Amino acid sequence: xxxxxxVNAFFSDSAHWHGYDGIxxxxxxxxxxxxxxLALAAAIGLPVGLVTGHYGRGGNALSLVATAGRALPSFxxxxxxxxxxxxxxLPVMIxxxxxxxxxxxxxxxxxxxxxxxxxxxxxxxxGMQESRILLQVELPVALPLILSGLRSAAIQIVSxxxxxxYVSLGGLGRYIVDGLYQRNYEKVVGGATLVAVLALVTxxxxxxxxxxAVSPGVRRR
Amino acid sequence: MxxxxxxxxxxxxxxxxxxxxxxxxxxxxxxxxxxxxxxDRSITVLVGxxxxxxxxxxxxxxxxxxxxEGTILLDGEDIQRQPVTTLRRSMGYVIQNAGLFQHxxxxxxxxxxxxxxxxxxxxxxxxxxELMERVGLDxxxxxxxxxxxxxxxxxxxxxxxxxxxxxxxxxxxxxxSAVDPVVRKGLQDELLRIQDELGKTIIFVTHDIDEAxxxxxxxxxxxxxxxxAQYAPPAELLSSPADAFVEDFLGGDRGIRRLSFFxxxxxxxxxxxxxPLDATAEQIAAPDAPYLLVTDPNGRPLGWSEPRDLVAGDxxxxxxxxxxxxxxxxxxxxxxxxxxxxxxxxxWAVAVDTGGRVTGVVSQQTIGEAIRSAHAAGRDDEKxxx
Numbered sequence: 001x002x003x004x005x006x007v008n009a010f011f012s013d014s015a016h017w018h019g020y021d022g023i024x025x026x027x028x029x030x031x032x033x034x035x036x037x038l039a040l041a042a043a044i045g046l047p048v049g050l051v052t053g054h055y056g057r058g059g060n061a062l063s064l065v066a067t068a069g070r071a072l073p074s075f076x077x078x079x080x081x082x083x084x085x086x087x088x089x090l091p092v093m094i095x096x097x098x099x100x101x102x103x104x105x106x107x108x109x110x111x112x113x114x115x116x117x118x119x120x121x122x123x124x125x126x127g128m129q130e131s132r133i134l135l136q137v138e139l140p141v142a143l144p145l146i147l148s149g150l151r152s153a154a155i156q157i158v159s160x161x162x163x164x165x166y167v168s169l170g171g172l173g174r175y176i177v178d179g180l181y182q183r184n185y186e187k188v189v190g191g192a193t194l195v196a197v198l199a200l201v202t203x204x205x206x207x208x209x210x211x212x213a214v215s216p217g218v219r220r221r
Numbered sequence: 222m223x224x225x226x227x228x229x230x231x232x233x234x235x236x237x238x239x240x241x242x243x244x245x246x247x248x249x250x251x252x253x254x255x256x257x258x259x260x261d262r263s264i265t266v267l268v269g270x271x272x273x274x275x276x277x278x279x280x281x282x283x284x285x286x287x288x289x290e291g292t293i294l295l296d297g298e299d300i301q302r303q304p305v306t307t308l309r310r311s312m313g314y315v316i317q318n319a320g321l322f323q324h325x326x327x328x329x330x331x332x333x334x335x336x337x338x339x340x341x342x343x344x345x346x347x348x349x350x351e352l353m354e355r356v357g358l359d360x361x362x363x364x365x366x367x368x369x370x371x372x373x374x375x376x377x378x379x380x381x382x383x384x385x386x387x388x389x390x391x392x393x394x395x396x397x398s399a400v401d402p403v404v405r406k407g408l409q410d411e412l413l414r415i416q417d418e419l420g421k422t423i424i425f426v427t428h429d430i431d432e433a434x435x436x437x438x439x440x441x442x443x444x445x446x447x448x449x450a451q452y453a454p455p456a457e458l459l460s461s462p463a464d465a466f467v468e469d470f471l472g473g474d475r476g477i478r479r480l481s482f483f484x485x486x487x488x489x490x491x492x493x494x495x496x497p498l499d500a501t502a503e504q505i506a507a508p509d510a511p512y513l514l515v516t517d518p519n520g521r522p523l524g525w526s527e528p529r530d531l532v533a534g535d536x537x538x539x540x541x542x543x544x545x546x547x548x549x550x551x552x553x554x555x556x557x558x559x560x561x562x563x564x565x566x567x568x569w570a571v572a573v574d575t576g577g578r579v580t581g582v583v584s585q586q587t588i589g590e591a592i593r594s595a596h597a598a599g600r601d602d603e604k605x606x607x
Binding site (some may be wrong): 137 | 283285305306307308309310313314316317318319320321322323324325326333334337366367368379382383392
């Protein structure tokens with residue numbers, strides 16, 4: 001039997017389409033974990049990246065934090081957090097956020113630094129306040145790069161959120177963890193396929209957002 | 222101090238820079254005890270080599286840089302006393318690469334300051350459209366984005382954006398340095414035209430002395446270390462540079478370039494050597510001149526010829542000698558007239574009206590006399606002014 005047969009078998013089994021272990025439920029859980037982790041990471045990474053990028057200070061400290069964040073193994077962190085905090089949502093969110101903050105933080109900082117300084121100088125010279133310069137002059141130009149940072153963070157969360165299943169939470173990781181335990185490879189492959197599809201959908205979503213949110217003057221098309 | 226006779230109604234002073242020094246923490250002195258009085262409704266040019274503090278001086282006027290010592294008064298009031306955003310909004314600001322907002326359309330770029338001042342969107346856009354016309358931009362460009370415009374067009378947008386809220390003062394920091402010479406000349410002419418219409422107080426920074434002489438009502442030549450070398454109207458700068466540095470900075474051809482400031486209107490023209498294409502033998506023989514200028518039936522110049530080479534009834538335009546580039550008395554300067562005389566084989570300059578019809582010719586000798594008397598008058602003026 002090859003992988004495609006596993007995929008076919010998994011998705012044609014009607015038992016996999018309803019109930020607490022059905023695809024809609026697991027997919028919904030997975031999307032929820034992803035959105036929560038991404039929102040938390042963005043809430044930390046975006047403001048810090050925007051402000052440090054605007055003032056051009058703290059770049060070294062940022063890359064230090066980012067490198068440290070990237071070096072931490074998500075699974076190890078999950079185990080550590082569960083040991084310290086017990087079972088629940090929080091020990092899962094921590095490794096996901098730690099994973100997602102560095103790409104958001106670093107790309108946002110770099111995006112702000114790469115904005116042409118002359119419009120900023122012009123804006124300041126015509127009496128625009130700093131907050132407006134940040135939001136109305138720099139941000140719209142930095143947006144494509146910032147979105148790419150958010151996109152890579154989102155995709156990493158989608159694939160890593162499978163670890164939630166190890167600490168008895170839901171999500172698409174459930175199929176992989178349970179399938180491996182039960183030696184049900186049909187389930188493992190099905191779960192992995194769903195994760196891959198969700199990652200592709202995330203890509204498409206970010207592409208659509210960029211089409212709408214980025215000015216044609218910046219896209220140059 | 223005696224007042225110059227050339228400016229009996231001297232313009233008022235709008236900006237007074239009073240012994241201003243800018244020293245950076247590392248000890249570098251960008252501007253050293255600079256004092257300047259910037260006259261109202263005229264173009265004051267700050268010019269000098271790089272590192273002379275001209276841009277720093279400009280940026281202290283809108284407080285992009287704060288002076289270490291000294292004061293700057295705007296209309297008699299210390300600029301440090303008012304909120305920095307209010308001050309900046311009362312001054313248009315134009316920079317080298319225009320600094321347009323690439324995510325905004327041209328019309329919205331121009332409407333930036335009116336929008337910041339709380340104008341409605343419609344009113345701000347209407348004002349922007351009006352300014353596009355004033356700076357010579359096609360209305361079809363309104364909905365375009367900056368990347369779709371040429372460098373020269375972008376710079377026009379930069380000027381329009383600076384003028385949008387009708388500020389009394391315009392600060393321009395090397396605005397035309399990044400465009401090619403032909404476009405630059407167009408932008409300079411356009412600025413002079415706009416200035417004629419609007420009468421702003423413009424402070425213009427450049428490293429190009431020719432641009433300074435062309436645009437400036439007053440020119441401040443600065444030297445490395447932030448010192449003022451000379452502050453004078455351009456004609457005076459050319460006739461009497463204060464020291465070797467200024468003289469060197471002005472470059473060659475000072476005498477010739479100074480002629481740009483003398484009008485050609487008072488040159489005495491003669492039409493004796495001017496004959497039509499269908500001239501008779503008598504008309505060819507009559508003038509006592511070594512060369513004759515032949516004109517077409519509309520009175521436009523065709524070229525010069527010696528009388529003995531002309532045959533009545535068979536004058537061939539292709540055999541005539543070039544007449545160079547004619548000048549328009551009243552519009553052009555003595556420099557243009559002299560240039561025309563030097564280029565013409567006969568040594569005579571051709572004067573035309575605005576329609577291109579010959580109004581007369583003038584010899585190098587006559588132009589030379591006019592230059593001498595203009596210089597003499599200039600020296601008398603300086604004595605009175607001095």
